[in-house]
Every structure is written in structure tokens, then in C-alpha cells.
Amino acid sequence: MSSAEPRKFGSGWISGSASIVLGAMGLGAVLCLLFPAQLTTPELRAIYPMGIVRGLIQAGIVTGFVLGLLSIVLRKSKALGLAGLLLATIAVLLGGWEVPVEVPVAKSNYLGLDWFLLDLLLMSVLFVPIERLFPRVSQPILRDEFSTDLVYFFIGHVLIQVFVFFTVAPATAFFAWARHPSFEAAITSQPLPVQFVEIVFVSDLFFYWTHRLFHRVPFLWRAHAVHHSPRQMDWLAGSRLHILEIVIVRAVMFLPLFVCGFSASAVQAYVAFVALHAVLLHANVRFRFGWLEQIIAMPRYHQFHHASDGESLDKNFAVHLPWLDRLFGTQYLPRDGWPKHMGVAGDPLPATYWAQLVYPFRPPRASV
Structure with a gap:
């Protein structure tokens, strides 16, 4: 062609x-x-x-x-x-x-091809029209590196059984002793909305500190830099997650949910919320949510975390609750405006999936 x-x-x-x-x-x-x-x-x-x-x-x-x-x-x-x-x-x-x-x-052991197709259909039908009608930045649907992010989206869904195993196995193997039936009964006796709010708080608290480690520890940063590498945001960009980060972050976030013994329905509701919220955070939309931005993370808040601009570097680590960043002194949310530049400052990452997969394991380039 x-x-x-x-x-x-x-x-x-x-x-x-x-x-x-x-x-x-x-x-x-x-x-x-x-x-x-x-x-x-x-x-x-x-x-x-x-x-x-x-x-x-x-x-x-x-x-x-x-x-x-x-x-x-x-x-x-x-x-x-x-x-x-x-x-x-x-x-x-x-x-x-x-x-x-x-x-x-x-x-049988399985690949989640149906989950990939279903989520691709739902998210594209929902977000592509919104991004075309209310874009923050004018860009084509098939932007640069769209195909790379589609590969990440595919891998993240098709290997769902593998990721679930590595999410659940560490908790069940090493922390089953920490579960207490009486405490679990008290947790599950609460109404579902209460459990959901508690899960959002507990999981984001664990995510916050794990996220900070990914920015501080050089090897972890090289894995996390893959997620920061897109220079254009849209509904698919958030799928760019290194397998190593997926395994570590999900295992850490699942641990308190397992130990506390939240009901399966509450956990499933949280998983559904995350599936939609994570896409929204990276979407190319210009919406402002007013006071709600102080309570729950919205696109502008999270995209400042993705910015390569100096003032917003290493800020906004929470993925759900902005007040966690306020509490720990890492919030950056100016009254107006959006980040100007996205991506990783300095040495750019390779553009393809396989090159990014091995990127954390390759020695860093010597600075000139």
C-alpha cells in the first residue's frame, strides 16, 4: 500500500x-x-x-x-x-x-481471546466517539505507536489466566496465615457499597507506595518507564504496561484484599471499576470535573503524572484518590491547564513491544 x-x-x-x-x-x-x-x-x-x-x-x-x-x-x-x-x-x-x-x-487452561475482543469492542465504542467529539489534543485515531499499544492490550487480556495466577498465588501461598475468620466475617457482613469504598482506599494505598518504589528503584523504573513512554494519550495508551509491572503491582494490590477477606462481589465490582477508570484516566478528552477532581483521580490529574514537564515529575502517584498525594506531599494539580509534553524525559524508549519487553533487562546507556 x-x-x-x-x-x-x-x-x-x-x-x-x-x-x-x-x-x-x-x-x-x-x-x-x-x-x-x-x-x-x-x-x-x-x-x-x-x-x-x-x-x-x-x-x-x-x-x-x-x-x-x-x-x-x-x-x-x-x-x-x-x-x-x-x-x-x-x-x-x-x-x-x-x-x-x-x-x-x-x-482447560485458556487464553482470554473473548475477553480481548469484548473489551476492545466496549472500550472503542465508548471512548473513540468521545475522543473525537471532545478531544484535548487533535490527533488521529490511529496515532503513532497505536499498533504497539494494541499489542499490549492484546497481551494483557489474552494472558489473563497467567496474570490471575501470579496475582493470587503469592498471597495464598505466603499470607494465608494472616486471615482471621472473625475479621473476615465482619468485613463481608458490611453492605457492598461500604466494602467497595474500603477496597478502593486499601488498594490505592498499597498502589501508591508501590508506584513510588517504581519511580525510585532504577530497575523498577526501567520497567515502569514503558508505561510512561507514550507521547500521545488516548483510551488505549494506558494498556502499555510491562509484564513485570503487571505481575508486581497486581500481586501487591491483591494482598490486602485477600487478607481482609472482602466478598467476591465487592472485589468484582472493584475490578469492573478499575477496567473503566484506567481507560478514562488516559483518554484524550478535555473534560474538567470540578470539585470531583479533589476526591477521585480524573484524566487531567493522572496525565500530569505522565507529563515530562519539570514541575509534575514524580507527582500524583495515587491512581484513585488524589488526597493520598496531598497527604504524602506528592500532589501536583494547578488550577488550570493541562500538561504540555508527554513521555519519558531524556533517552527515549524503543517503540516496539518486543524491544520494550527486554528494555528493563538491558544495561542503561552511559550518559555522555
Whole structure:
């Protein structure tokens, strides 16, 4: 495909790109139907309304096929349209939305491909229109390094079983002795909203100090610098997390929840909140939330933490509760304005996923 071809509306680029996305998602969904034990998460599998799911798969594949044809008609280079058509065709040849699923599904180790597809659909449908209507910075949807962050989003979802194991295993293996049935009973007897608020506080308190360590310890900083490396913020940028950071941070945040014995419903509510809140914090939106910004972290607050500007460096470590930063003297929230420059000051990180994966383990470059 020639990079000189236009990408404006009516050029076939938008329809071709959308065709590839829908074709790939449709193919992925069909693979989930074919191999549910290996490619779907048991918790989600149990609650899927299959009639609606099959209808969405059908709509995605058919729309991807139509958009691929449109791109072929409109665009001189046929690569985008043909790629979308190929993906949609393969999905149909494999059985499409009518693939039968045997119930019950056998237990197996699994990859969370369904979780990746579902969350990608939900977050993009929710945040892409908002970012186009109310952008803080004018930038294309497929910004620089978008593909890198999409790889992070994919890995972070598909390897969910691995991450859950490393999140839960340290607590259950080394801190089961710290649990007390009477204390756990007192915790779980509280109303769900009370438990939720307590979880937000306890998890953010542990996150705050872990986050500060990641900024202080050189090796940990090199892993955390990966998360700080995006120079443009959007709904996908927050997915850029090194595997090492995911494992350490989630294990630390889960520890107090395990020891205190919060109910599964309260923990699940918190996980759902984090999934949405984390995307909002990095979104390219210009919203201001007034007094609420003093109570719960919002995009402007967290994006000052991502800024490479001098005054905001090593500030705003809390991910939920800004008053933790006020309490410990690390808050930076001017009355007006947004950060001007994002990314890591000084030596830039490599741009690709695999280069960033090995970055923490490579010796730092000697300063000149």
C-alpha cells in the first residue's frame, strides 16, 4: 500500500481499515466458538447471551465484508479492502456465527481471546466517539505507536489466566496465615457499597507506595518507564504496561484484599471499576470535573503524572484518590491547564513491544 495515498473521508482508507478490524474481530470470535475451552474465560462464558453474541458476530463479519468491497471500489490500492475481505471470508468458511458450541465446555487452561475482543469492542465504542467529539489534543485515531499499544492490550487480556495466577498465588501461598475468620466475617457482613469504598482506599494505598518504589528503584523504573513512554494519550495508551509491572503491582494490590477477606462481589465490582477508570484516566478528552477532581483521580490529574514537564515529575502517584498525594506531599494539580509534553524525559524508549519487553533487562546507556 502506498503511503502517499490519501486517508481522508471518501478515499476508501477508513472503510478499508474498518473492514480489517471487523474481519479480524469476527474471525477471532469464530475461533472462540470453535475452541471455547481454550480461547474463552470461564466466568464470561457462563453469562454470555449466545443469541446476541451470534448476532453481533454476524453483523461484524457482514459489515466487514461490505466495507472491504467499498474500499476496493474507492481506493487505488486494493490491499486494505482485500485484507478485510479475506479475514471475513475465512471467518465464514470456518462456520461463521453458526458454529455450534457443546455444553458443558470442558475445563482447560485458556487464553482470554473473548475477553480481548469484548473489551476492545466496549472500550472503542465508548471512548473513540468521545475522543473525537471532545478531544484535548487533535490527533488521529490511529496515532503513532497505536499498533504497539494494541499489542499490549492484546497481551494483557489474552494472558489473563497467567496474570490471575501470579496475582493470587503469592498471597495464598505466603499470607494465608494472616486471615482471621472473625475479621473476615465482619468485613463481608458490611453492605457492598461500604466494602467497595474500603477496597478502593486499601488498594490505592498499597498502589501508591508501590508506584513510588517504581519511580525510585532504577530497575523498577526501567520497567515502569514503558508505561510512561507514550507521547500521545488516548483510551488505549494506558494498556502499555510491562509484564513485570503487571505481575508486581497486581500481586501487591491483591494482598490486602485477600487478607481482609472482602466478598467476591465487592472485589468484582472493584475490578469492573478499575477496567473503566484506567481507560478514562488516559483518554484524550478535555473534560474538567470540578470539585470531583479533589476526591477521585480524573484524566487531567493522572496525565500530569505522565507529563515530562519539570514541575509534575514524580507527582500524583495515587491512581484513585488524589488526597493520598496531598497527604504524602506528592500532589501536583494547578488550577488550570493541562500538561504540555508527554513521555519519558531524556533517552527515549524503543517503540516496539518486543524491544520494550527486554528494555528493563538491558544495561542503561552511559550518559555522555
